[in-house]
Amino acid sequence: MHVRLAVVTGVLIVIGCGGRNESAQPATKAELRVSDRGVGPITEVTLGPLDEALAKKGKIIFEQKCNACHKIDERYVGPAIKGVTTRRKPEWIMNMIVNPTEMLEKDPIAKDLLATYLTPMTFQNVTKDQARAILEYFRQVDGAPTEHVSQSKTVAQ
Numbered sequence: 481m482h483v484r485l486a487v488v489t490g491v492l493i494v495i496g497c498g499g500r501n502e503s504a505q506p507a508t509k510a511e512l513r514v515s516d517r518g519v520g521p522i523t524e525v526t527l528g529p530l531d532e533a534l535a536k537k538g539k540i541i542f543e544q545k546c547n548a549c550h551k552i553d554e555r556y557v558g559p560a561i562k563g564v565t566t567r568r569k570p571e572w573i574m575n576m577i578v579n580p581t582e583m584l585e586k587d588p589i590a591k592d593l594l595a596t597y598l599t600p601m602t603f604q605n606v607t608k609d610q611a612r613a614i615l616e617y618f619r620q621v622d623g624a625p626t627e628h629v630s631q632s633k634t635v636a637q
Contacts, residue, residue, distance in 0.1 A: 498563070513548055517575065522571045522578065522608065527619070530624040534616040538616045541606070541614055558601060560600065563622060565619050
C-alpha cells in the first residue's frame with residue numbers, strides 16, 4: 481500500500497512540476513501602452529509651466545489622503561514620492577491615484593510595485609481634479625519649471 485501511494489505521489493509531482501513548452505512573448509504595443517499610461521479614465525494630460533496654486537491644493541490633498549503611506553524622500557508603507565514625475569507619465573500617476581484597484585490588477589508596473597512594497601494602494605475616493613492637483617504637487621516636489629519671467633518678443637520695425 482505504501483509503495484503504491486509513493487509511486488502515485490511521485491507521478492503527480494512529476495506531472496505537476498513539468499514545464500510547459502511555451503516561449504515568452506515580447507510585450508505587445510498595447511501592453512506597453514498600458515504600462516506607459518496606466519489603466520483607467522485618464523488618457524491624456526497636457527502639462528505646462530507649474531501652476532503653484534494648484535500645487536498648493538495638491539499638497540493639502542496629499543497630506544489628507546496619501547501621507548499615511550507615502551513620504552516625500554523616504555520609502556514608507558509605499559514608495560517615496562520624490563522623482564515620480566521623472567519615472568512615470570502624468571497619465572500613469574493620475575490613473576494610479578484615481579484607479580488603484582484596477583491598476584494593481586492589470587498594470588505591470590503597478591504589479592511590480594505591489595510585489596516590492598507588499599501593500600496594495602487603497603482607494604481614497606480621489607476625483608480626477610484632485611488627482612490633477614496632487615500631480616501638480618508632485619511636479620513641484622520634482623522641481624518642474626515655473627513661468628515667472630514673461631517672455632519678451634522682438635518686434636521688427
